[in-house]
Structures are given as structure tokens and as C-alpha cells.
Amino acid sequence: MPTIKSLDDLTRIREEVLKKQELITTSGKTEIIVGMGTVGRATGTQEILTAILSYIEEHNLGNVIVRQTGDMGLDSFEPVIQVILPGKERVTYGKLNPEIVKSILSNHVIGGKIIEEFKVER
Amino acid sequence: MSVEVKNGLDIKKTIRELIKQHGTERAELIPIMQKINAAFGYISSEAIEELAILMNLPTNQIFTVATFYRMLSTEPRGKHVIQFCESAPCHVAGGRQVWLALQEALGIKSGQTSQDNKWTLLTTSCLGACGIGPVLVIDQDIYGNVQPQQVKNILSRYE
Amino acid sequence: MKAVRSMVLVSSDAESIALGANEVFSAFQQKIQDYGLSDEISISFISDIGHNSAAPLVIIYPEAVIYGPVKPDDVLDIVEEHLDKGHIVERKLVPAHELSEHLAWLSSRKGTLPAENRIVLKNVGLIDPENIEDYIALDGYQALGTVLGKTPAETIGIIKDSGLRGRGGAGFPTGLKWSFVAKTHIDKKYVVCNADESEPGTFKDRLVLEGDPHAIIEAMAIAAYAVGADEGYVYIRGEYGLAIERMKVAIKQAREYGLLGKNIFSSKFSFDLHVHAGAGAYICGEETALIESIEGKRGEPRSRPPYPTTFGLWGKPTLVNNVETLANIPAIIRNGADWYRSIGTPSSPGTKVYTILGNVNVTGLIEVPMGITLREVITIYAKGMKGGTFKMAQTGGSSGSIIPANLQDTPMDFDSFKTASVSLGSGALLICNQEICVVDLAKVLLNFFRFESCGKCNPCRIGCQKSFEILSNIAEGIGTLQDLEDLQMMADQLYELSNCGLGQTAGSPLKDILTYFHAEVESHIRLKVCPADTCPMSGKTIYQVGQEVKITREQGA
Ligand SMILES: Cc1cc2nc3c(=O)[nH]c(=O)nc-3n(C[C@H](O)[C@H](O)[C@H](O)COP(=O)(O)O)c2cc1C
Ligand code: FES
Numbered sequence: 001m002p003t004i005k006s007l008d009d010l011t012r013i014r015e016e017v018l019k020k021q022e023l024i025t026t027s028g029k030t031e032i033i034v035g036m037g038t039v040g041r042a043t044g045t046q047e048i049l050t051a052i053l054s055y056i057e058e059h060n061l062g063n064v065i066v067r068q069t070g071d072m073g074l075d076s077f078e079p080v081i082q083v084i085l086p087g088k089e090r091v092t093y094g095k096l097n098p099e100i101v102k103s104i105l106s107n108h109v110i111g112g113k114i115i116e117e118f119k120v121e122r
Numbered sequence: 123m124s125v126e127v128k129n130g131l132d133i134k135k136t137i138r139e140l141i142k143q144h145g146t147e148r149a150e151l152i153p154i155m156q157k158i159n160a161a162f163g164y165i166s167s168e169a170i171e172e173l174a175i176l177m178n179l180p181t182n183q184i185f186t187v188a189t190f191y192r193m194l195s196t197e198p199r200g201k202h203v204i205q206f207c208e209s210a211p212c213h214v215a216g217g218r219q220v221w222l223a224l225q226e227a228l229g230i231k232s233g234q235t236s237q238d239n240k241w242t243l244l245t246t247s248c249l250g251a252c253g254i255g256p257v258l259v260i261d262q263d264i265y266g267n268v269q270p271q272q273v274k275n276i277l278s279r280y281e
Numbered sequence: 282m283k284a285v286r287s288m289v290l291v292s293s294d295a296e297s298i299a300l301g302a303n304e305v306f307s308a309f310q311q312k313i314q315d316y317g318l319s320d321e322i323s324i325s326f327i328s329d330i331g332h333n334s335a336a337p338l339v340i341i342y343p344e345a346v347i348y349g350p351v352k353p354d355d356v357l358d359i360v361e362e363h364l365d366k367g368h369i370v371e372r373k374l375v376p377a378h379e380l381s382e383h384l385a386w387l388s389s390r391k392g393t394l395p396a397e398n399r400i401v402l403k404n405v406g407l408i409d410p411e412n413i414e415d416y417i418a419l420d421g422y423q424a425l426g427t428v429l430g431k432t433p434a435e436t437i438g439i440i441k442d443s444g445l446r447g448r449g450g451a452g453f454p455t456g457l458k459w460s461f462v463a464k465t466h467i468d469k470k471y472v473v474c475n476a477d478e479s480e481p482g483t484f485k486d487r488l489v490l491e492g493d494p495h496a497i498i499e500a501m502a503i504a505a506y507a508v509g510a511d512e513g514y515v516y517i518r519g520e521y522g523l524a525i526e527r528m529k530v531a532i533k534q535a536r537e538y539g540l541l542g543k544n545i546f547s548s549k550f551s552f553d554l555h556v557h558a559g560a561g562a563y564i565c566g567e568e569t570a571l572i573e574s575i576e577g578k579r580g581e582p583r584s585r586p587p588y589p590t591t592f593g594l595w596g597k598p599t600l601v602n603n604v605e606t607l608a609n610i611p612a613i614i615r616n617g618a619d620w621y622r623s624i625g626t627p628s629s630p631g632t633k634v635y636t637i638l639g640n641v642n643v644t645g646l647i648e649v650p651m652g653i654t655l656r657e658v659i660t661i662y663a664k665g666m667k668g669g670t671f672k673m674a675q676t677g678g679s680s681g682s683i684i685p686a687n688l689q690d691t692p693m694d695f696d697s698f699k700t701a702s703v704s705l706g707s708g709a710l711l712i713c714n715q716e717i718c719v720v721d722l723a724k725v726l727l728n729f730f731r732f733e734s735c736g737k738c739n740p741c742r743i744g745c746q747k748s749f750e751i752l753s754n755i756a757e758g759i760g761t762l763q764d765l766e767d768l769q770m771m772a773d774q775l776y777e778l779s780n781c782g783l784g785q786t787a788g789s790p791l792k793d794i795l796t797y798f799h800a801e802v803e804s805h806i807r808l809k810v811c812p813a814d815t816c817p818m819s820g821k822t823i824y825q826v827g828q829e830v831k832i833t834r835e836q837g838a
Contacts, residue, residue, distance in 0.1 A: 003539035042264035070492020072406030073646030075253020192561030209481035248481035
């Protein structure tokens with residue numbers, strides 16, 4: 001565990017983390033970020049997460065990273081996930097259920113095609 | 123003398139364990155009572171007496187604290203505790219109909235425990251999930267956007 | 282990343298959509314991208330703003346100009362001339378005489394920018410809150426490191442210069458409060474983060490605690506250094522289980538990285554944090570009740586003075602700040618006081634987080650510069666009313682004000698609201714349509730207060746209960762005209778005689794309904810009619826002075 005003793009230490013760690021994160025994007029990995037705050041959970045992101053993970057396993061998607069985050073404040077769109085294809089803009093999807101999530105995975109994550117119908121524009 | 127036992131836990135032993143963990147500082151009283159409440163569902167008079175002895179506080183001091191906070195109970199509760207949010211945002215989002223449906227489905231009113239000890243129905247103030255109101259909480263599970271017709275289905279998930 | 286400097290809004294009512302609003306929207310997206318302006322210009326749809334002969338309309342802030350009718354072919358000109366070069370495209374402006382009356386409010390909004398600007402919520406919903414590295418990657422803990430190279434007085438100076446005011450409700454200048462605690466010559470001091478957030482309709486603090494807990498740890502460490510404290514408490518309401526867990530995880534990680542504990546950044550400064558979970562009581566959000574509660578007692582407010590800044594937790598000087606207030610601190614240190622002052626209004630710099638609730642199409646949470654109006658929130662972010670037209674809104678949670686339609690263009694900042702006798706409070710915006718009855722709403726609010734009153738002082742305990750009973754009578758159809766006077770008296774006495782803010786504000790919804798909706802309350806009493814058809818008296822038989830009266834909706838009409 002690195003202990004931070006100076007601003008230089010902090011900067012070094014920050015750069016290491018950024019490099020790690022950049023490696024993720026440059027290595028062509030897709031990020032899926034699931035909103036796991038209280039409201040996310042109350043509207044069923046646990047099911048969404050399970051659906052995503054089992055889809056990834058079924059289809060052997062090695063280049064997808066699934067992360068969690070807090071609520072974003074999009075209450076009436078919950079459950080919400082974000083998808084970031086390598087080098088592309090972040091796309092937020094809302095009002096999801098496991099079925100819709102599967103179609104997002106096959107169309108967007110695999111096929112690269114954004115599904116406008118469930119996209120959240122704020 | 124009968125000793126209170128729940129989930130195989132002996133109240134006196136539990137309290138002694140908790141005191142060992144937390145110490146006897148006054149500031150630890152509420153954290154300890156939260157744990158007792160979580161383990162036994164409520165804080166019995168036996169628990170209060172035991173705490174009084176071990177923490178060297180008058181029983182009335184412990185009792186007034188226990189009765190002040192909504193999340194602490196001095197009465198036994200049913201197997202599942204339902205908390206319905208009755209604050210304005212949930213109300214405006216259609217809370218009244220859900221509340222009526224809930225009372226009808228359970229056959230009990232606010233503050234009551236069902237005959238079979240399965241349910242305790244409580245109202246609560248805002249739970250901070252108002253964006254998805256009306257909101258109700260069963261034990262630790264939060265349900266949002268609840269419609270009156272969903273109430274029966276939600277209840278049926280609990281044994 | 283550049284700051285948003287302009288906002289483009291495209292009308293999205295059925296007429297506009299039929300006339301090509303979607304195509305206009307896409308064209309803007311494309312062209313803004315082509316010109317490399319995506320970071321500086323935000324684009325959204327605006328909800329139905331009424332019939333207009335010039336649909337689809339395009340509104341651009343901060344100039345508050347309206348173009349229309351806009352075709353996809355016009356978009357290039359608007360982007361190039363207006364958004365890129367800053368010249369208004371006169372030939373596409375909607376002629377003043379064609380602007381229907383209901384758009385007149387826009388002209389008063391010149392120079393404002395109601396676009397989202399996330400400072401407090403910068404990382405929320407993006408980073409993994411359980412991974413300290415995510416926070417560090419986004420400049421986390423840099424502000425703490427920088428501050429430790431300055432003196433405490435310099436640090437307080439920056440916060441004072443920024444003009445930051447407390448977001449816990451009262452709007453007290455944060456730098457000034459810090460200087461009060463710093464001034465005391467006592468070895469032991471505490472900083473406390475008020476995360477009790479029990480104001481109905483408010484969940485902004487929860488988002489920060491669940492989504493970006495390290496921001497609070499960093500801010501509390503900075504505050505502790507500035508005021509000379511070495512120990513802190515985060516008091517999180519017991520109902521926020523997830524927030525409590527995440528905060529504990531974050532504290533553990535910060536300790537492991539040496540960002541909490543002894544000699545932080547190899548300086549002389551040491552600081553550690555505890556989490557205290559509340560046990561369910563609204564009053565514990567009041568700072569002295571909160572302190573009592575940490576000490577293991579009933580959460581009853583103390584009499585003041587002395588204030589916590591001199592006599593707080595265990596009698597020691599204590600700094601109490603709200604979560605949202607604290608979440609601003611690292612950003613202010615990183616970017617400077619001038620940067621902060623450039624956002625919001627002169628007397629209320631910065632942003633405010635609002636929770637949008639009630640009868641609107643989109644609920645949720647936004648962070649916008651201070652000074653946005655309610656109408657802008659409803660049309661831009663809530664995407665319009667649901668199930669009826671706008672009747673009233675309650676701002677600031679249960680203890681806030683109920684405001685009628687004619688106040689919806691008041692800029693929401695501490696001073697404008699004060700002038701209008703409205704409370705900004707916690708930033709909750711409960712928006713109600715015509716279906717909501719004011720008596721019913723007031724009843725729900727007073728029910729909350731009678732339940733949450735700690736009972737220590739009589740005016741509050743009895744006043745809240747009595748007001749609730751009177752309102753119930755009015756709702757049942759057995760109210761009298763005397764009740765109106767009694768309610769007014771209750772509201773005044775609650776304000777004047779109560780010991781703490783709970784009782785003092787409990788009467789404000791009463792006062793507001795009597796001021797703005799007197800006729801509606803009176804119709805419940807005189808005509809036995811609930812205009813919104815909500816109150817239990819509708820369709821009931823009651824007895825009044827020995828005489829049977831059947832109450833129906835039409836009665837007296
Ligand atoms: C009844 C009552 C409830 C309050 N609840 C809260 C609360 O939940 N959160 C909060 O931050 N402040 C609350 N306050 C305000 C606090 O007393 C205090 O002013 C605030 O925490 C100061 O922080 P600030 O200067 O950062 O705004 C409440 C006040 C009253 C009278
Ligand atoms: S009002 Fe019900 S959760 Fe907030």
C-alpha cells in the first residue's frame with residue numbers, strides 16, 4: 001500500500017492511476033458503469049448488473065470492464081448505466097430492465113450502434 | 123428467571139460482548155443500542171437494565187434515549203417491519219393510495235403488528251429517495267415508484 | 282475541461298416536433314461538434330412553452346434571445362455567427378410582437394446561464410466511490426496537499442474571499458464561521474460534517490456521500506487544518522445505510538494512504554475521522570441537537586449562545602458544516618476564490634444543488650449556478666408539468682416556503698429569496714399541479730412537524746399538534762372562520778416563541794397558504810368545498826350546529 005508523504009507522492013500515484021486508466025482505453029476495452037446508489041438499487045440495478053455479468057460470461061466478452069458508481073441524480077430514469085466504447089463519448093441509458101440491457105450489450109457494446117430509444121439526454 | 127433469547131442469542135451475553143467492543147463511554151450508548159435493536163428487533167426492559175448496570179447510568183437515562191429515536195424500539199416488532207414514507211414529496215407523488223392499499227392488504231393500521239407477528243406497519247419521514255416516490259421500505263429493502271396495485275405482489279416476496 | 286458558456290434550448294412541444302425540432306437538435310449537436318465547441322456549449326430540449334407561431338424555437342442563454350422558426354439549414358449560421366463569433370443573427374430572431382406573452386419572462390433573464398455546472402457533484406455518478414484511486418486520478422487530495430503548505434489564516438482567507446455560504450439552510454458565510462473556531466485558544470477542537478439530511482425532499486448530500494465520499498474527507502481535513510482541530514465526526518442519518526458503509530470504506534482507504542492519521546503529507550498536522558450513524562430523528566440535523574446526539578443523549582437542541590463555534594462537542598469549539606458546503610471546498614482551493622466568484626450571483630457565489638420532485642415529467646437532481654428561476658428549472662430540467670398546470674411549489678423542504686405561480690420568476694439565491702420572504706433552505710423543489718390541495722399539503726407538512734418536534738419546548742410541541750388538528754378539522758369540513766385566525770396566530774407564535782429552527786419554521790407553510798391561497802382555505806370552511814377534491818369532506822355528511830349538511834363537490838357553487 002503506497003503511503004503518501006508529499007505532493008510529489010500524490011502526483012506520482014495520480015499519474016500511475018491515469019496511466020492504468022489510459023491503458024484500459026487504448027487496449028480497446030469497453031467500460032460499462034452501473035449506477036449502484038440507493039435509488040439505483042431500489043429500482044433494480046442489482047438485476048441489471050447480474051444480467052450484464054451473465055451476458056459477458058455467455059458471450060465470452062474479454063474486453064469489457066464493469067464498474068460501479070453512485071446515483072447520478074437521474075431519478076426518473078433509474079436504473080441507469082453508462083457505456084463507454086474505446087475512444088468514444090460516454091452514453092447514458094435509462095429506464096432499463098434486463099431485457100433492454102441485453103439488447104444494449106449486443107447492439108452497442110458488441111455492434112457499436114447506440115440505441116437512441118433508451119439514451120438519456122439531459 | 124427466564125432469559126431473553128432470540129436467534130440463539132442471549133441478551134445479557136450480547137450486551138456484555140458489545141460493551142467489551144465499545145467500552146462504557148456515554149457516547150457509545152446509541153451505537154450499542156442500535157446493535158441491540160438490530161439483533162433483537164427491539165430494546166427490552168431487560169436490556170435496558172443490563173445496560174444501566176454495565177454502563178453505570180440510571181435506567182431512565184437509557185429509556186429516554188431509547189424512546190427518542192425513531193429507529194430504536196422499546197416494543198417487540200413483527201418478523202418484517204414495513205416503513206411507509208409519509209412526507210410531502212411522496213404524498214404528492216400519490217402516496218395516499220399506496221398507504222390505503224398497504225393497510226388493506228395487511229389488515230392493520232399504522233403502528234400495529236399483525237396477529238401472526240409477521241408484519242409491523244410504521245410510517246416514517248422522508249427516506250431520501252423521493253425522486254422515486256412513493257417509497258416504502260421492508261426491513262432493509264427500498265421500493266420506489268410503488269403503485270397501489272403492486273403492493274400485494276411486493277408483500278408476497280416475504281416469507 | 283472548459284466551462285460551459287452558452288446554453289442552446291430547442292422547443293419540443295408536439296408542434297415543434299412536427300415542424301422538425303428533432304432535426305434541428307441533431308443539426309446543433311453536429312455543428313457544435315464540428316466547431317469544437319462541445320465542452321463550452323450545452324444543448325437540451327425545453328419542455329412545452331406554449332403555442333407559438335414561430336415553432337420550432339431556439340433559445341440561447343446567456344443572451345436570452347429567441348430564434349424562430351429555425352430550420353436545420355439555419356443552424357450553421359447560428360452556430361457560426363452567434364455561438365462561435367458572438368454576433369446575434371438578427372434575421373432569424375422572432376419579432377417581438379410575435380412573442381406570445383408567456384415568453385415575456387425570458388427577457389428578464391439576459392446575462393444568466395442556467396446550464397448545469399457540476400462542482401459539488403463533479404465526480405458523482407462517474408467514479409467508483411469505493412476506490413480511492415479514482416478520486417486521486419481526478420485531482421483528489423491535491424487541495425489538501427496544497428493547503429498544508431499555506432498557513433491556516435491564508436486558507437481561511439481563500440474561503441472568505443470565495444464568498445461561499447453554508448448550504449445547510451441558513452446560508453451563513455463559511456469563511457467567517459471557520460474564523461470563529463480558529464480564533465478560540467483551546468487545544469482540543471472538533472470538526473463535524475452534518476450529514477443528517479432529513480429535510481423531506483432532499484437527497485443531495487446522500488449522492489455526495491454515496492458517490493464521492495473522499496471529497497468530504499478531504500474537505501474536512503482542510504477545515505480541520507484551518508481551524509486547528511485534530512478530530513472529526515461525520516454524522517450520517519441512520520437511514521442512509523449505503524452512505525455509512527461507503528464513508529467507512531473511504532476513511533479506511535484514506536488512512537491506508539496516509540491521508541488521515543498522524544503527520545499528513547509529512548506536516549505537523551494530524552487528523553482522524555469517525556462516522557456516527559444517526560438513529561432516526563429529524564431534529565438531529567440542527568447542529569446543537571446533533572452534538573447532543575453524538576454525546577449519547579436525546580437529540581434536543583441546546584439554548585444558544587454559546588454557539589458550537591465556542592462551546593460544542595464535549596464543550597469544545599466545534600465547526601459544523603453541511604455536506605454540500607464541504608464538497609465545494611477542495612474545488613475552491615484548487616481553482617481559487619476568483620474562479621468561484623465568477624459562478625452564480627455576486628451575493629451568492631457558486632452553484633446550488635436542487636432536487637426536483639412532484640408533478641413533473643422528470644424528477645432528479647441538478648447542480649446549477651445560484652440565481653436560476655423556478656420556471657427555468659421546470660421548463661429546462663423537469664421537462665414540464667405532469668397532469669395539470671403549475672399551482673405552487675414548496676422550496677427548501679418541509680420547513681421551506683410554499684410559493685405561488687407569480688413568484689416562479691424570482692431568482693433563487695439567498696438574497697433575492699430573502700427579499701421575497703422565501704426560504705431557499707435545502708434546495709428541495711416540490712412542484713405541485715392544480716390537483717394538489719393546499720389544506721391537504723399543509724396537513725401533511727404539519728403532521729411531519731408534530732411528529733418530529735423533540736418536545737422540549739412547549740410552543741413547538743403544542744403549536745405543531747394544534748395546527749395539525751385545526752387543519753384536519755378544515756379538511757373534514759368542520760372548520761370555522763375562527764380557525765383562520767387561530768392558524769395565523771399559531772404560525773406567528775411558532776416563529777416567535779420556539780427554541781430552535783424546527784418550531785420557528787414549522788409555521789411558515791401555514792403563513793404561506795394563508796397569504797397566497799386564502800380563498801382556497803376559506804372555501805373549505807365557508808362553502809365546504811375542496812376545490813382540488815382531495816379532502817375527506819368531499820361527499821360526506823356532517824352535522825353542524827344541530828343541522829345535517831351534506832357536503833358535495835358542488836356545494837355552494
Ligand atoms: C430543525 C433543523 C434541521 C436541520 N437539519 C439540517 C440537516 O439535515 N443538514 C444540515 O446540514 N443542516 C441542517 N440544519 C442546519 C444546521 O443547524 C446548521 O446550520 C448547518 O449544519 C450549518 O452548516 P453550513 O454552515 O455548512 O450550512 C438544520 C437546522 C434546523 C433548525
Ligand atoms: S419524501 Fe418519501 S422518500 Fe423523501
